[in-house]
Amino acid sequence: MTLQAVPTAEPPASLCEAGGLERNAFPFQRHVRHVRFAPRHAEGARDVAVRYLWIGAPGAPTVIVQGGISADRDVFASDAAPRDGWWQALVGVDRAIDLRRFRVLAIDWLDAQDLGASAVSTADQADALAALLDALQIGRAQAFIGASYGAMVGLAFAARHGHRVGHLVALAGAHRPHPLATAQRSVQREIVRFGLHSGEVDRALALARQLALTTYRGSEEFATRFSGEARFADGRFRLPVEDWLEHNGRRFVERFDAHRYLSLSESIDLHAVDPSAVRVPTTLIGFATDRLVPLADLCMLQRALGAPATLEVIETVYGHDGFLKETAQLAPLLRETLNACCGA
Known part of the structure; x- marks a missing residue:
């Protein structure tokens, strides 16, 4: 599959506050790029505007981070979006996803109207992310960390663009909806x-x-x-x-x-990925009380994946929302996984 980035002027780097450090600690881009790909439920390729945040130490390896359908690109606060990001407890200085070691890339989800299509698929989101990597001249992301819908997109990305990512972390998401x-x-x-x-x-x-x-x-x-x-x-x-x-x-x-x-x-509910097509080392994280993504589905996924995979289970009263609420339990898991795949 060929994905084409539409040339645009390089946006000026802005600067943001990170954790307890002074403002202007990390450069970031919070911008729009136009990329070109063929959505699954539309006729032919078209230019699509992708809203993204790319934040972290210059030259550091990139980690893609995506959340549920109500999450946005603001995983971490910036000058352009000063409210706390939706995963602020896990992204930042000395946090599991340390912005001194990694540059975090996140997008606002595309919907059908954004694509000029009758529907949007997880494959479309994955293709948009791959085209955005091209536009930003990122050859390969060190990891893709996806939670809920983001885990589904991560699986689609690994299946379609496995050579562009080193490790997949999928929280509370499977290869198909229950x-x-x-x-x-x-x-x-x-x-x-x-x-x-x-x-x-x-x-x-x-x-x-x-x-x-x-x-x-x-x-x-x-x-x-x-x-x-x-x-x-x-x-x-x-x-x-x-x-x-x-x-x-x-x-x-x-x-x-x-x-x-x-x-x-x-x-x-349109999501479907053949697990055997995922040939990227994978860490699955499930929540024991999750009624949307039962552990049985994650066990099935782990057995069927086309690359080595581990399944970590977190005990929580918060069900599917464990990926938002159980940050204290998630932090060491994410830190250990990133250390293993990206070097301590």
Whole structure:
């Protein structure tokens, strides 16, 4: 497959704050590059704008880091996006992914509209990343660390562009979606479509997000946090979990578009990778209480991969969201893996 980067002027390097160091410690690019490739669900090749962050010590090896469908390129804070990144606890100075040793590359996920396509696949995201490596003149990434949807894209990248990456770390993601998880997401998408048709899109998107949250977390956490008694307010009883669900639903609507949600949710359920095509050394990380990506699926994936693979299991009450919440347990695993594949 030929992927072509559309020539653009080199963006000026900006500077960012890193951890406890002074500002301007690390140069970064937070920019847009136009790359050219052929999306799976479109007619022919086209130019696609890819929004990316590339941050870390100049000349250091590049590590790709990608998260779930609601994650963005801002894995770490920068002057252009000063809020904490979504994996700030694991990326930075003296953290598992140390910006003094590595340059982290991350993109905003592409949706179907970005591609001018009927749908977006994990293969499309992988091809966009490969084309971006070309545009940035990165011959090979030392590692691809992907969590949730990012793990699915990492598997697609390793299967399609295995010569461009040294090691794959896939957290809470498998070679295919579990049918029960697909059923749950199908209901969420139908809620959003109903909202679009009825004119209640914000309410529908919030409800879909609330339903999704019930699948992200483990049963034990719900039992511990929300087992209190109902209270009577505004003419009805309210249960303890409702305030948390509604708060998170509102927050999601503030930063996410309904059509983008439909596109990326569907992309999860279109995902399919032949494990034997992944010929890159792989570290799989699963969470014992994850109901979206059961450990049985990861065991099956480990046995079928076309390269040496290990499976690490983390005990957590947080279910699928363990990749966001269990940073203390993840840090030594990620650090050890990067030391092994990239040199101590």
